[in-house]
Amino acid sequence: MPSLGRRAFDLLTVTMLFVLLVHALHLPWWLSVALAVVAGGRWWQRRRGGGKVPASLRLPLLATLLAAVIGHYGTLFGREPGSAFAVGLLVLKLLEAEEPRDARVGIAFACFALMSALLFDQGLVASAVVSLGLIPALTTLCAVEDPEADQRRLVTQWKPVLFALLASVPLSVFAFLFVPRLSSPLWGTPDSGQAATGLSSRLSPGDMLDLMTDDTPALRIRFDGPPPANASLYFRAYTMQLFDGEAWTPGLRRTRRPPAQADYGPRITYHASLEPTHDRIVPLLDLPVAAPPDTELRADRTVLANRRIDDAVTFTAEAATRYRLEPTLDDGVRRDNLQLPAGTGPRARALAASWAERYGTDHAAIVRAALALFHADFSYTLAPEPLGRDRIDDFLFATRQGYCEHFASGFTFLMRAAGLPARVVTGYQGGFWNGRAGYLLVRRSDAHAWSEVWLDGRGWVRFDPTAAVRPERVDLGAAAAAEGAGGGTFGPAWLRALRNQWDVVNQWWSRGVIGFDSLRQQGLLRPFGVDHADVTDLAAVLATGCALLVAVALGWALLQRREGDALDAWMHRLERKLGRAGVVRRPGEGPKHFLARAARALPAQRNALERLSGLYLRSRYAHDVPPPESITEFGRNVRELKTRRVVK
Incomplete structure (x- = not known):
């Protein structure tokens, strides 16, 4: 199995540190600092060519984490100790992350740890910060699946992630509104039992x-x-x-x-x-x-x-x-x-x-x-x-x-x-x-x-x-x-x-989102004549709405679909660049003749265009499928090509 690329590992480290930052407010400060040092040391060690940290070091670190959490909280169970242990395990996962499989497991666990931060604060700002944590996580997955990630600009890997997150918003909102809710949660989270208001049935000067x-x-x-x-x-x-x-x-x-x-x-x-x-x-x-x-x-x-x-x-x-x-x-x-x-x-x-x-x-x-x-x-x-x-x-x-x-x-x-x-x-x-x-x-x-x-x-x-x-x-x-x-x-x-x-915004968020319960959901269809929407009504609306959203997404995808593969996509980009310079590809004109005509029209770029022509023809016709390294080289030459408009 291929090793994890440099870009993918860097993004994986950023993701782990972001999760640590989200949880830092309720973790002991010394644990946050220690985990940040471990993550930074692992990144520095791999940047200098190091591989997987040996088990002789990973296992003592795991035992130290377990002892530290139990020593500080007195237990491993509950909201605070559970999240501290989970974040610690997540950072220690970096020590053995050397293969794409390790990165995929780490990202899945990181998303779970991000969600667990909402057990402490479900306010608008906290929810927005947790949502931002999905960007480095999904960007890491894109880098893991892309063999050319190390050669690409980082912004080109962020764009599809941002687009995917924005495209998921309508479906997420629809599911939030119409997925049938229970009158009470399936589970609760243990807590210390201390009143969140701090008001106590015992008053002594200095206690408040x-x-x-x-x-x-x-x-x-x-x-x-x-x-x-x-x-x-x-x-x-x-x-x-x-x-x-x-x-x-x-x-x-x-x-x-x-x-x-x-x-x-x-x-x-x-x-x-x-x-x-x-x-x-x-x-x-x-x-x-x-x-x-x-x-x-x-x-x-x-x-x-x-x-x-x-x-x-x-x-x-x-x-x-x-x-x-x-x-x-x-x-x-x-x-x-x-x-x-x-x-x-x-x-x-x-x-x-x-x-x-x-x-x-x-x-x-x-x-x-x-x-x-x-x-x-x-x-x-x-x-x-x-x-x-x-x-x-x-x-x-x-x-x-x-x-x-x-x-x-x-x-x-x-x-x-x-x-x-x-x-x-x-x-x-x-x-x-x-x-x-x-x-x-x-x-x-x-x-x-x-x-x-x-x-x-x-x-x-x-x-x-x-x-x-x-x-x-x-x-x-x-x-x-x-x-x-x-x-x-x-x-x-x-x-x-x-x-x-x-606080006006926080109140809207609290009432409209956090306070959206089964009782309010049952009244969603009241404007349409359904006074008390039951599970059947909600499921019917959900199925209909999802079908419409999928149909819209499918129609948009068909309109945006391009013929050809990645090599053709780079060729289309080259055509647009040459078109801006005044050399437009004629209907029915093959790539060899088109690039030869462009070389004659742009003598300053003649050598570069001839090299592009040779790369394209070898990549397209010398193999059943264009090799990834040939596509990468062709794309790099297209990006580096500088053109000037033909003066007629």
Whole structure:
């Protein structure tokens, strides 16, 4: 079997490196670097005349790859370790790629690895990058099948690949629309189980930093009517009632009673699209009036889905931004929301006790005193100093800097120490209103924590101590608050604006392509009178459409078909070149007489034309089939021929 040509091996290396680049974002950096070094070393070794790497080196590298993946991930199974091992095997395949069969196997595996990158990101940009990876892969296959690939210009091998990919688009779109879909996927991918939103049922100062610098979308909201003011956009996720001195957690009492009673003001209806969270929590605009379908409204007015949210979901909900929640407080709930761990925050307890003694039953005055303290003495930053053993006292009397979870935790502790039932609420606050597209974009970086204090006659009332420290966080959003506060990860304002506008495209892609499910497919034929297209209807449309597309492609191929072989194709090219110089082949004129007449008309090219005539006649008439090397030589001479127009 012939060895793999130089051009084919170079393209194979480019293909492997492209796959490695696509996966680099979720691979350990050291593994990406090591695999890139292996691929580059193999390319350099073969360029200097080396052959297949011996098994005595390949097998230890394979064992090292296996040990590295298991050592880093703890397993070989799952999305991350599986893709890391697959990409590693793909690069190691280069070490033994010396024959066309090896290249074909490598390209097939590379296409599979490209597709697996979509398990991590199915966005428009990621899908486009994966599609671009098909170009070097298919170009490699063309080079493998072409014995003259090393002599051809690379652009001549790209052109048929690009044309084939463009020609496949209509059929791909048609198959995407009409191949019958299942209501659920055939398989799932293991994951770490961590909520993609980063919102957790445990809150400790410092835990939310990674989330607050994550600029990926979490929610998209469309309102029936004008959107509420930014300061009213609080999306409740978790209600934290129990505190152990380090972290806040919801507690169990919320599951033992019906949803808390509420008196609602004006209601807002909205339509939400929630990105996958791999968790059951559903952030809803505060205060949710009722739970959407397939969800449950808990006692603390948080909402849980009946199953994990592993795919984007859409729902319609109703909320009241003005309300009176739980005007009468259950004794057990009161105890839960006054509980403080023994020995924690002695200085904070003393400060709160002084407020309670000074203001007595004027609970609103106690709240105002705490907010005034935060406003006067605290600063907002995303890079606060670390807290000591007693986090409450250390924050309130030493560092006095932080962000929302620090402020909410400290404020809630002070309220409880003063005798006021209080709790921490986490979720999202604010968002970017895209007036052109008409929806609110809530990013994960809009994650927020605030407090609720129970006041006699008013029920649970929201107080946001972060707004007392840095009002921009509530009025203008997370990015505005982060400017000058250690929040450089948000980028410049123009870049944030560009990302917000680009989200319109991402939303279209998410709804129109990723969110295209069996339910939407069944409604495709509704304009043609078929209200509910079943598998038979879809299969009939698919078969008819494919037949029409094949007929169109066949008709185009027949129109483009040329008589003759590759030698004749080069001869036609020579005729066109001589025709531009003024020497046109006459009807019925043989190649020998035509080229002889051209040599007389173009004396400066006489020797070249005589050589071309001899090459053509020997290639055409001295063999049953023109030899490939003769066709290559004739084609090279045609390309090199320089002509000038005949002056008459």
